[in-house]
Amino acid sequence: MAASASNLTVGDLGEQGVLALLQGFCPAHIIGDDAALLTPNPGHQLVITTDVLVEGVHFSDRTTSARDVGWRSAAVNLSDLAAMGASPLGLTVGLGLPPGLSQHWLQEVYMGLSDCLQTYGGVIWGGDVVRSPTITVSITALGEVPDQGAILRHRAQPGHVLLATGWHGASRAGLELLLHPTWGGDLNPSDRAALLQAHQRPVPRFDVLQALRQCICPGTIAGMDSSDGLADAVVQLCRASQVGAILAQDQIPIHPALFRTRSLSPLQAQDWALYGGEDFELVLSLPPQAAAQLLPQLESGAAIIGQITPDLEVYLQGSGAPQRLSLESGFQHWSSPPLM
Amino acid sequence: MAASASNLTVGDLGEQGVLALLQGFCPAHIIGDDAALLTPNPGHQLVITTDVLVEGVHFSDRTTSARDVGWRSAAVNLSDLAAMGASPLGLTVGLGLPPGLSQHWLQEVYMGLSDCLQTYGGVIWGGDVVRSPTITVSITALGEVPDQGAILRHRAQPGHVLLATGWHGASRAGLELLLHPTWGGDLNPSDRAALLQAHQRPVPRFDVLQALRQCICPGTIAGMDSSDGLADAVVQLCRASQVGAILAQDQIPIHPALFRTRSLSPLQAQDWALYGGEDFELVLSLPPQAAAQLLPQLESGAAIIGQITPDLEVYLQGSGAPQRLSLESGFQHWSSPPLM
Numbered sequence: 286m287a288a289s290a291s292n293l294t295v296g297d298l299g300e301q302g303v304l305a306l307l308q309g310f311c312p313a314h315i316i317g318d319d320a321a322l323l324t325p326n327p328g329h330q331l332v333i334t335t336d337v338l339v340e341g342v343h344f345s346d347r348t349t350s351a352r353d354v355g356w357r358s359a360a361v362n363l364s365d366l367a368a369m370g371a372s373p374l375g376l377t378v379g380l381g382l383p384p385g386l387s388q389h390w391l392q393e394v395y396m397g398l399s400d401c402l403q404t405y406g407g408v409i410w411g412g413d414v415v416r417s418p419t420i421t422v423s424i425t426a427l428g429e430v431p432d433q434g435a436i437l438r439h440r441a442q443p444g445h446v447l448l449a450t451g452w453h454g455a456s457r458a459g460l461e462l463l464l465h466p467t468w469g470g471d472l473n474p475s476d477r478a479a480l481l482q483a484h485q486r487p488v489p490r491f492d493v494l495q496a497l498r499q500c501i502c503p504g505t506i507a508g509m510d511s512s513d514g515l516a517d518a519v520v521q522l523c524r525a526s527q528v529g530a531i532l533a534q535d536q537i538p539i540h541p542a543l544f545r546t547r548s549l550s551p552l553q554a555q556d557w558a559l560y561g562g563e564d565f566e567l568v569l570s571l572p573p574q575a576a577a578q579l580l581p582q583l584e585s586g587a588a589i590i591g592q593i594t595p596d597l598e599v600y601l602q603g604s605g606a607p608q609r610l611s612l613e614s615g616f617q618h619w620s621s622p623p624l625m
Numbered sequence: 626m627a628a629s630a631s632n633l634t635v636g637d638l639g640e641q642g643v644l645a646l647l648q649g650f651c652p653a654h655i656i657g658d659d660a661a662l663l664t665p666n667p668g669h670q671l672v673i674t675t676d677v678l679v680e681g682v683h684f685s686d687r688t689t690s691a692r693d694v695g696w697r698s699a700a701v702n703l704s705d706l707a708a709m710g711a712s713p714l715g716l717t718v719g720l721g722l723p724p725g726l727s728q729h730w731l732q733e734v735y736m737g738l739s740d741c742l743q744t745y746g747g748v749i750w751g752g753d754v755v756r757s758p759t760i761t762v763s764i765t766a767l768g769e770v771p772d773q774g775a776i777l778r779h780r781a782q783p784g785h786v787l788l789a790t791g792w793h794g795a796s797r798a799g800l801e802l803l804l805h806p807t808w809g810g811d812l813n814p815s816d817r818a819a820l821l822q823a824h825q826r827p828v829p830r831f832d833v834l835q836a837l838r839q840c841i842c843p844g845t846i847a848g849m850d851s852s853d854g855l856a857d858a859v860v861q862l863c864r865a866s867q868v869g870a871i872l873a874q875d876q877i878p879i880h881p882a883l884f885r886t887r888s889l890s891p892l893q894a895q896d897w898a899l900y901g902g903e904d905f906e907l908v909l910s911l912p913p914q915a916a917a918q919l920l921p922q923l924e925s926g927a928a929i930i931g932q933i934t935p936d937l938e939v940y941l942q943g944s945g946a947p948q949r950l951s952l953e954s955g956f957q958h959w960s961s962p963p964l965m
Contacts, residue, residue, distance in 0.1 A: 327667065330662050337754075417682065595917075
């Protein structure tokens with residue numbers, strides 16, 4: 286029995302039908318070979334990164350529309366490129382799909398991928414589509430960075446300050462809004478929208494790279510993104526550079542909406558900003574004068590949050606005794622509870 | 626309760642523990658950033674390909690050891706690079722793993738990946754590890770090919786002959802041996818070993834590229850690999866080039882072991898050679914004199930199997946009326962029954 290186009294499944298389409306559908310999202314000249322061919326620009330290095338998203342772990346129908354799954358899948362990879370100082374060139378998509386999945390859902394995922402690439406650059410080169418009981422989206426993105434221009438983790442040094450490029454805790458709060466509809470009932474519509482947007486449509490910070498190019502010597506910068514939490518980013522940067530850091534508690538850029546609901550205490554708000562994860566901001570270690578030059582060019586939320594020290598520990602300094610931060614308290618993809 | 630090292634699960638190790646384990650398989654200088662950095666060689670283009678393997682669809686404990694899962698995952702991607710004329714540079718690994726999976730299994734997968742890369746070249750650049758109910762291995766491999774040296778599908782032309790670089794049907798027979806222990810009980814041990822090897826340890830044909838470089842003008846070659854079946858490769862080549870082909874039935878390189886068991890009729894043997902899939906040979910379209918030059922340099926099994934014609938159909942020519950081949954009868958990842 287023929288199904289109508291609107292409720293076709295990927296199983297109805299078959300492998301060739303699915304491939305034909307997805308090829309519509311790729312540039313015509315790269316279709317049809319065993320692999321895609323690309324010509325690197327002279328004077329550049331390549332940056333390659335892979336992120337896997339799994340239904341029930343990283344997204345679910347309750348929290349993320351298909352189009353947002355596509356956007357997120359691209360954005361988390363592009364954020365890794367931005368964290369290395371690279372511009373996006375393109376990506377491949379490895380898909381595991383249950384045959385009963387609707388064609389519409391798949392098409393929406395590719396619309397979301399395309400939205401993200403059209404906004405920040407890069408094309409879809411192709412990939413692979415296979416049958417799987419679990420919806421899986423595995424993206425590998427490639428970017429380019431001028432020779433010697435890469436931002437690496439191991440270059441943080443005593444005398445540097447730490448700069449976070451934007452608000453933290455918003456993505457975690459957005460997830461809470463989606464999972465628990467009664468949570469944050471006292472938030473105004475624009476706060477709600479901002480928190481949901483932070484969770485569903487994260488923004489890779491390529492604009493920071495543009496600002497950086499205009500003001501400072503890149504060789505002296507270390508950095509990474511805060512996808513696994515702000516505290517995690519600082520600890521990882523310090524570990525890679527064999528240094529420590531002191532963070533100023535009152536400088537942590539906690540998203541202001543987190544203080545405008547009675548559903549959350551100020552201490553919980555700080556916790557979500559430090560450990561919530563998935564804010565996809567950049568955390569940079571750079572000389573104070575460079576940070577002072579960069580900061581006014583960034584949007585609200587960007588802040589100098591602390592400084593690098595020669596010892597190997599990371600402390601949060603508030604009004605009381607300094608509190609040591611460690612990775613164990615950070616956002617753990619591995620042990621975090623499933624979303625559904 | 627502490628588990629002994631030998632029966633630890635990936636859940637016991639946690640995300641950091643798993644990453645530490647896997648980083649042991651990567652070159653030390655590329656560890657620790659959001660993405661890996663590589664410097665392309667001048668005068669080369671890059672080739673990028675992605676293949677996803679899913680437990681229960683592409684492998685199972687019944688058919689494939691963990692070490693062979695690793696080998697296969699790398700080899701299927703490397704075969705795509707070989708099919709484009711490219712040498713391997715490296716790959717990223719996106720893993721979805723159930724927390725109850727044994728650490729030993731994961732380690733063995735990486736041993737298999739490393740075996741394959743040590744044999745053919747390339748390194749592991751890193752990737753991503755996430756929790757998933759379904760074991761999923763998504764590999765993206767990058768290779769390089771001298772400018773203008775890529776083998777593309779759309780260059781087959783009337784006057785060319787079709788050359789298959791080795792035996793077909795062996796991988797399908799190897800799978801049958803694994804799934805049905807009584808099948809092929811009359812095969813001798815060396816035939817059995819050859820068929821199992823074909824299924825479990827497929828060989829990307831980089832040796833063919835070396836032979837090609839020594840004898841012919843690369844611009845005139847079209848080709849792809851036969852991962853989805855020999856018939857599929859010929860139909861895809863012809864479709865991409867808008868030509869047709871006539872295959873000589875008596876030149877199809879059916880693995881000789883398939884004729885040495887009463888479990889299989891000669892017609893079934895031909896079917897497995899044409900449609901069985903996963904033999905990972907190359908199917909090349911090239912001028913007759915170039916094929917004649919290449920053939921003696923290849924191992925047994927390589928054969929000139931037919932010729933390109935100006936019409937758009939692919940026929941198999943035996944003693945009777947020619948039989949039209951189409952994709953619909955080919956190996957279908959999508960609709961093939963699960964292995965378990």
